[in-house]
Every structure is written in structure tokens, then in C-alpha cells.
Amino acid sequence: MFEIRVICDPDDRDRVSKTLAAAFTTVAVRQQATRDGWRTRLYVTADHKPDESWPTTEEAYATAPSIIREIGWTAHTAAEKPFGTRLGREFWLRKAAVLDRIALTDEADAIPSDAAEVATEAARRLIELDDTTVICDPRHYVRQQYAHWTKHQ
Numbered sequence: 001m002f003e004i005r006v007i008c009d010p011d012d013r014d015r016v017s018k019t020l021a022a023a024f025t026t027v028a029v030r031q032q033a034t035r036d037g038w039r040t041r042l043y044v045t046a047d048h049k050p051d052e053s054w055p056t057t058e059e060a061y062a063t064a065p066s067i068i069r070e071i072g073w074t075a076h077t078a079a080e081k082p083f084g085t086r087l088g089r090e091f092w093l094r095k096a097a098v099l100d101r102i103a104l105t106d107e108a109d110a111i112p113s114d115a116a117e118v119a120t121e122a123a124r125r126l127i128e129l130d131d132t133t134v135i136c137d138p139r140h141y142v143r144q145q146y147a148h149w150t151k152h153q
Contacts, residue, residue: 006042012135025049048135060143061101063150070098090149092129095123097146100139 024046034040099122103115123138
């Protein structure tokens with residue numbers, strides 16, 4: 001997320017707001033007069049629009065095993081490694097994906113939980129492991145990477 005400040009003529013407010021909304025995902029525009037009183041300051045909280053080529057949740061997890069099976073796989077994989085052994089990318093990807101799926105289920109059922117927070121942290125761990133910079137929601141990155149991984153298995 002980032003902030004955009006625009007100084008424009010009051011008559012241009014709507015056109016500028018619509019243009020920004022077309023280019024970015026935006027929150028409501030806040031407006032204030034400039035010190036001279038002749039122009040308007042617009043403040044917009046914005047984020048990049050999601051890349052349309054990224055898979056939907058349904059596409060990303062279409063062929064995923066059940067949540068129970070994935071929890072079992074991640075638990076078994078973590079348990080069989082000696083303490084202190086670095087777990088590979090597949091482990092972190094599958095763990096982040098199953099946590100994302102749990103969070104999605106909780107969100108859909110309006111169940112109050114910290115699943116979304118936990119899923120986001122797991123996604124950040126994957127991003128860190130991949131040594132990449134992501135400017136979108138970390139969970140979107142997990143879905144993209146999971147879809148790519150299952151396609152190339």
C-alpha cells in the first residue's frame with residue numbers, strides 16, 4: 001500500500017479520482033483545500049491492482065489434496081527431518097498453501113480466528129526463502145506459486 005497526493009483544480013477532482021481508481025486499487029479519496037484556497041489536495045491510499053494473469057483461489061487449489069491430508073504431509077515432513085535441518089521450498093510452499101486454504105475457509109464461514117494472520121506469516125516465509133520482492137498480498141503470491149508448482153509436477 002502507498003499514499004498518493006494530488007493537487008488539482010476542484011473541477012478535476014472526479015476525473016483524477018476515477019483515473020487513479022482505474023490504475024490502482026484505491027480506498028476512498030480524502031480531500032482538503034490547499035493553503036491558497038484555489039486548489040484541492042486529494043489523498044488516496046492505493047495498492048497495485050492484482051495481476052490478471054494470477055490464478056483465482058479456485059484455480060490455484062483445484063488439484064490440491066484435502067486440507068487434512070496436507071496437514072498430515074507437512075507434519076510428517078517436519079517430523080522426519082533432524083532438528084535444525086533446513087526444510088526445502090516444497091515444504092514451505094505446501095505449508096503456506098494449506099494455511100491459506102484454512103484461512104479462506106474461516107473467512108468464508110465468518111469464523112473469527114487468527115488463520116489469516118498465520119497464513120500471511122507463512123507466505124512471508126516463502127517469499128523470504130524465494131528471496132524475492134512482492135508488492136501484492138503475500139497470500140496471492142502463494143496461490144500463484146502453488147498453481148505453478150502443481151502445473152509443473
